[in-house]
Amino acid sequence: MGIRNSRAASGAGFLLDMIRNQRARTRSELVRASGMARATVENRLTGLLEAGYIVYGAGSPQAASVGRPAEVFEFNHRSGIILAAELGLDHCRVAVTDLAAGILATAGGPADMESGPEQVLRQVDEHLTTALEQAGKTVADVRAVALAVPGTVETATGRINSPTMMSKWYKFDLRAFFSGRFPGVPVHVENDAHVMALGEQRKQWAETADLLMVSAGMSIGSGLVLGGRLFRGSLGAAGDIGHLHRGGGRVCRCGGVGCLETDAAGWAIARDLRSMDREARTAADIVALTRAGDPDAVALVRQAGRAIGTVVADLVGVLNPSVVAVGGTLAEARETLLAGIREAVYARSHPLSTRDLRITHSLLGADAGLVGAATLASEQLLSPEAIDAQLGGR
Known part of the structure; x- marks a missing residue:
């Protein structure tokens, strides 16, 4: 466990996490906070800049009075999008969000969960197409997909396990459906109340x-x-x-x-x-x-x-x-x-x-499920381990 943690604390994902949470934002702050060598920090930052996860921000106020202001790094939440969908027993809503779960566009309408997954997911797919057009985005911009559903979801499989109430959805492979639509993109399926709790806590009660x-x-x-x-x-x-x-x-x-x-x-x-x-x-x-x-x-x-x-x-x-x-x-x-x-x-x-x-x-109101689903996907997508794997340990 200690070896894995030490590796995570020396990767680009660790630096991105500090920048995202504004614990450290300049090279000097990142060197001090991480304990990495300056050359290592520089290498990791170059990888994050090239991947688009960070951008240069305004000069640091505290450094402005002594020589040239230090360069400040900011998380680039516009470097990709997340598609979030929320299914209810009588409706479905979708959203295109940025990587910080900020909503860019929404679409949705009535839906009947009892009609089964094929019909409802066709509606979801149509709404996603509409929302992408409204946001001015394409499938190539999608970094993750998250689906919130009104049933018990097995954590390991992402499948609905409610045989008596949602018999037509029981064990249906929701991840496979969206993976076919968005190949190579991680797909998350979670109970709607769970993601509502996550979104509410992260965005309103941090x-x-x-x-x-x-x-x-x-x-x-x-x-x-x-x-x-x-x-x-x-x-x-x-x-x-x-x-x-x-x-x-x-x-x-x-x-x-x-x-x-x-x-x-x-x-x-x-x-x-x-x-x-x-x-x-x-x-x-x-x-x-x-x-x-x-x-x-x-x-x-x-x-x-x-x-x-x-x-x-x-x-x-x-x-x-x-x-x-x-x-x-x-x-x-x-x-x-x-x-x-x-x-x-x-x-x-x-x-x-x-x-x-x-x-x-x-406090998130009707958007709680969508924001929560996008937050879940964002936290998985931008975890230190995921970033390190994506950047090849750079």
């Missing part, structure tokens, strides 16, 4: 090491960043709160009875609203009714918040996060949903666990 993301839409899930690292569990199933048994006799779409989703997921709320003669098929329909002040919609969403809050309270007690962020389409109901969650969490949790706890809507 000073917070422990964050719980709740994804509330047509399905219910959660993602965890613990100690600054995305927590997937041993097989990638961490955070699957929607199918925890909470009591009651309602049958869930997974085939179980009494799952959280039977009271709190968009599909369950829409079902109940239709029984009350409301036109509700999607999570967006529920939000529209709630915002319009429909009393039944408001009551059901508040009830869903309380149900979600009982599970969140357990997680707060076990994990003690600093932030609970609530995203997904149902989160667009804002205080109606959040009030129910807060009510249950503060009533059921130990005072110490909630003393400094923030429970808030996702």
